[in-house]
Amino acid sequence: MKTKITISDIAKELGIAPATVSRALSNHPEISAATKKKVKAVAERMNYSPNKMASSLRSGKTKLIGVLIPTAEHLFFGSVIHGISNLASQQGYDVLIYQSNESEEFEKKGIKTFINARVDGILVSISKNTTDYSHFELVKEKNIPIAFFDRTNDNLGISSVSIDDYLGAYLATESLIKSRYNRIAHISGPQHSKAFAERVRGYQAALHQYNIPFDNNFIYNGDISIEAGRKGVQHFLNLENKPDAIFAVEDFTALGALKELKEIGVKVPEEFGIIGFCNDLFGEHITPSLSTVDQKTVQMGEEAFNLIYELISKKGEKTNSQKRVLTPTLILRESSKKN
């Protein structure tokens, strides 16, 4: 079997011009149905496969989307990629994956890789350790469509898709209030991250809305980790005026809090309520099962693809950057059910 069949081979076989074959295969309207049929039949028979490199080089479009994530080793990003990749396939786009491993250096390499590959668009979730953003500026200068998802930055004039952290936090806190907890504390994440700062704001807004006075001791500056959850609980239980519920910045933090409370002998949810954020897989299966806020990962991926797809279509037109914000969903389970 000859392995490299080109349109010229097909053209020779049929005694027509390569250009005609090209047009027939891409369903050009000015080619007769009869010719198209013949060409396609021969292409099929000869097991022809179009050379995407050649086509891209000539047409200037690669039908490639570069997706830059911190790591594929978190289900969160896998789910987002699931959403991106499925829509991409539908629209005839291929997906190039690059991991930054939370390093600015690798992130820059990823961007360079995408530029060299001449991707039609780039989707990025920014690395935790990125402080210099020149590589994103470069992409903009080169006029390559780019958008952020989840880990965004609003100062670069780059469009983004993210979840409404403020609302999620508000809903989580409100749900604790509605479950008749009335001294609600928060274990927060690093405040230089916009998402985590927003969660603090949402938490405070809910308290305010329900006329619950805000106590500064009720915010413990933690992180996304089991350890931070444990430390938060220890901090809170040392207060004179102890809380009776915690909204944790993330599910693992909530898990740590839960474990600590269990060990100390405080009953969840009867004596103490817990709610997390993320809807990580384990939450459903621990005891008590964890109430949380779902982040719509697959939908985020789909929205991210739609966004970059539009940006690619509108390339050249001057458009303002836009922020697409997804609405999180409350998932109430046992850990916050007081009755």
Add this chain to the structure above:
Amino acid sequence: MKTKITISDIAKELGIAPATVSRALSNHPEISAATKKKVKAVAERMNYSPNKMASSLRSGKTKLIGVLIPTAEHLFFGSVIHGISNLASQQGYDVLIYQSNESEEFEKKGIKTFINARVDGILVSISKNTTDYSHFELVKEKNIPIAFFDRTNDNLGISSVSIDDYLGAYLATESLIKSRYNRIAHISGPQHSKAFAERVRGYQAALHQYNIPFDNNFIYNGDISIEAGRKGVQHFLNLENKPDAIFAVEDFTALGALKELKEIGVKVPEEFGIIGFCNDLFGEHITPSLSTVDQKTVQMGEEAFNLIYELISKKGEKTNSQKRVLTPTLILRESSKKN
């Protein structure tokens, strides 16, 4: 800023030939150090980025690896991709991702996509629902290096990387025996899958090794699901001669068994031992924490990349297909600790 700088632009700038620029940039030995330095400086200054499409078209090598997975929405595959992608980056390969979503049709589309993209090599984890393998035969005919990982098929003469399911099952079962459970049952997965059949074999081998008679009622034909775990427990507890431990084919199955036992009031691990397979993330955090077998996902990805890398290097040479088998690791937690 001019967005499309080519080697000709650099050549003009320096008053030399494009060919010289090309050679200088790729460190051709016959180019003088002085010229190389000049060329690289100008390339840098002009923000030149090599066009991978053009280079691939000309050289016939794309430095692309196609990775076909059932879904990115399982941490298992994310981890494997993590391993593949990190090594790939190191070796200058880009990674193209395609999801089959467990559909044979999409799997075939993915293969076609990779062929059209002229990837240098293909890595596949076969979809559950694939029964026709002609697309893999096609890849072989086209002489494109291909290898399977995790979900393999031994009848196509295609190399593979997988975990030793037999050994994993043996170790899991043996660990229950050593924990002084003596009536050990197994909830199995669909037996048309080689991996799950191997786990049954490993289970039986361990029983045999320790002179424990094998009871046919002690195998419940289940699946990878919480539901199957629950059903398995119901089946076993209805037997006259009840088991006192279960080796489950997968962690979710083990989880189902655990939940059912808890609800019925059977104490784990005191009265009943449980061990799973997979080392999914949740196992560590449930109560009791789940003993299991780790599948070395990241390592599997790395090994898969190494394999395809070698196949690419040896392309043309006649080589026999090879099976690389990883050694699983036992993770003992609370669910199988009788004391």
Add this chain to the structure above:
DNA sequence: CTGTTAGCGCCTTCAC
């Protein structure tokens, strides 16, 4: 409706 021509950007002979 189809053929001819001319590159896309790069690399690789073959010259000198």
Add this chain to the structure above:
DNA sequence: GTGAAGGCGCTAACAG
């Protein structure tokens, strides 16, 4: 050590 020329496979512009 460097330059000139040709072509990888495809498509778009221009003819007819």
